[in-house]
Amino acid sequence: MSLDEPSLARLMAASQRGDRAAYRALLGDCRLWLARYFARRIAPHQIDDLVQETLVSMHRKLATWDSGRAFLPWLAAIARYRWIDMLRRQRDEAELGDNDAAVGAEDEAVHARLSIDRLMTLLPPGQAQAITLVKIEGASIAEASQICGQSESLVKVNIHRGLKKLAQLIESE
């Protein structure tokens, strides 16, 4: 396992040349990095799906990494794109509620730039609280409604509006 930038960049450069062993190692490392990246951004039961989607996107867009630039910001940009896409789908489909607990993760330089905690401070308190309770901590709508004192419909509206604004904020980063 080699989650440092120079090792990942070397593996990526070899992958672009068609080295399958290097690519398999790179995907394995990226899988771990992405799981940690998404851990504080989405509900735990969605992490594996999003990691998978991001690996497939990365595979399709291998040619867009330039060996003259760092690898992790490139990977983070693709991960962020998939994350925004998932937020949009959630907003559109209004998939609400689950009961998983959040998983902690260590921040890194690239993570910190898009920290969900920092982004939450940019949302109105009602929206941030509804998203944190339901989408990150895994509370149901009814539980969130009791905890934050908002009606259930207001919790849903706040999640919908908050996710929309969150996607815009992430895009503008």
Add this chain to the structure above:
Amino acid sequence: MDKVSIENLIDGLADELQPVPPKKMVRGLLWTAAGWLAGAALLLWLYGMRHDLAAGGMPALSMLSFWLIAATGVAAAWSALRMGLPGVGRDYSGWRWAVLAALSLPIAALLLAVGDGHAAMDVARHGLDAHCLSLGIASGLGVGAALFLWLKSAAPTSPTRAGWVIGLASGAAGATIVALHCADDNLIHIALWHGLAVVISAVAGRLILPRFLRW
């Protein structure tokens, strides 16, 4: 998705790996330049060059407008090309400064219209200049197509912004091309009809392109 299926996915992706040449900005840049030149060549071939350009130049105000709009187009095209190679922390906002500088054109035109009734009346008398407007929009399509194809094959992480910037670059390229043909040196005419081509192209880019740029 469980642990086993992610590992299967990784094996599957690794098995189908083929060598991929990295995308180079210079290639996109060359296609964009070719689109710009092709648009200019086609327009000048069909409609001809303004008479004083062949004789060595154009009035200072028209020249200044030309370069301001050209700078906007170059900045927007460069930003669009950069958007194809993503990276958290990369700055794609260079085009905003060029737009800010180019806004001096409509502001100056507005002040001129207020202070010089003759110039405004002259433009008003001619009414809608569909010729300059439509040629401005059409001439930039080569640049728009080159940037769209570049981004379509790349990885723009904000398709909405990419749509805006492609449209802006396309419109600004078209406005510079039409300036080589249009002999009207009235600043109000340039800001209104050439500028409107830029605005319409940018809005069209925003409305039409994002859905095709998602990946």
